[in-house]
Amino acid sequence: MFDFDIIVIGAGPAGSAAATWAAKGGARVALVDKATFPRNKLCGGLFTERSRAYYREIFGQDFDLSRAVTRHDITFCHAGQEVATLTDIPPLHLTMRLDLDATLFGHALDAGAVDYTGHAISQLTETKITFKNGNSISAPILIGADGVNSIVAKHLFGTAFDTKTIGFGLEIEVPETTQTPANLPVRIDFGAAVWGYGWSFPKKGSTTVGVGGLRAPNPDMKSHMRHYVQSLGFDPDAIKVKGHHLPFGDFRKTPGRDNVLLAGDAAGLVDPITGEGIAFAMKSGQIAAQAALDALAADAPKTALDRHQSGLRDMHRNLRIARTLRRIIFAPRWQKTFTATFRRSGTVRMMYMRLLAGELEYPELARSVVARLPRYLLNSLCG
Ligand SMILES: Cc1cc2nc3c(=O)[nH]c(=O)nc-3n(C[C@H](O)[C@H](O)[C@H](O)COP(=O)(O)OP(=O)(O)OC[C@H]3O[C@@H](n4cnc5c(N)ncnc54)[C@H](O)[C@@H]3O)c2cc1C
Known part of the structure; x- marks a missing residue:
């Protein structure tokens, strides 16, 4: 009756993890994305040991560290002044999302997910999506892993996120050849934005520099960014600044409805202190996929949300505590x-x-x- 068992919308870390886990579990999975891969995603690209552990668990192999720059040192600053430099710290893996996400997406295809990337969606219901080219596919369970501007969340709740609590980040990619000296520190700057921070992550060939935090108390985020870029000795006019929302701790208490589940940024799962989202995206994708598999096995697709919600209980608890500590x-x-x-x-x-x-x-x-x-x-x- 249905074309697939599960349709996953969005093939970032949450969607690729969900599609991989569901396909490995024996489901017929369609993996849909409006973009074709490799595609970029605005992000610091910090891939933590938490991400690495989830990656191992979900994709069944270790993350290839040769694709990242791994650092064991960091400098913390406040108002441009060094607060502390730490060495011998737990490893920080600095990745490029273009590369990371293409790898995750590749794993999903290897696991058997059917590739529907490069397909823009014109309409969706709880069990069917229609593409702009007029074709459609159906499944008893839908997983919305389509990021912070999720059309699946909009379909369910009317808006993708709450403008009062959403976060926002600005970034530039400074090419090594033009401006950056070698061996820049990995750097975090408290106070570079209100209820947020700045970062400078040196990688292979470039340095990702950004400022992010809650959007509402930072109507002047662009001038924070300009000031921060200047304070690092870069020319703020030399490189185009890009911005992206991030759900900074305001997760959805009800991540879906019946047979429609949300994962990753679509479910608001970003750490409200560190801004880490990749790990939670992958883990919540896996949890959504397992909930879907269990609901299908019970021949009760509409029980998927309850299963998903109980799978996310620990993550929600962690994020709630983080929101309190953030103050x-x-x-x-x-x-x-x-x-x-x-x-x-x-x-x-x-x-x-x-x-x-x-x-x-x-x-x-x-x-x-x-x-x-x-x-x-x-x-x-x-x-
Ligand atoms: C400035 C900034 C810096 C950050 N730095 C870090 C960091 O250093 N480390 C970290 O762990 N996290 C970081 N994050 C958070 C992290 O980027 C996100 O939490 C993570 O990308 C969420 O993954 P996701 O799969 O849920 O969504 P995404 O990675 O956004 O993927 C969503 C996918 O859905 C697709 N899509 C969207 N709409 C549609 C549609 N209508 N139809 C079909 N497909 C669609 C998109 O093309 C995309 O491929 C940062 C975020 C920002 C904004």
């Missing part, structure tokens, strides 16, 4: 205290680092913050 790190009135504590405390620096590298989960961090809170408050009261 300590990013709230303007706490910035001075946080920076001073960060400068002073090796433990805080290492915890932040382990978090950024994907080695530490928020419940563990929250326990540690609660234990240290009296001292932290005392220090802040004493100036």
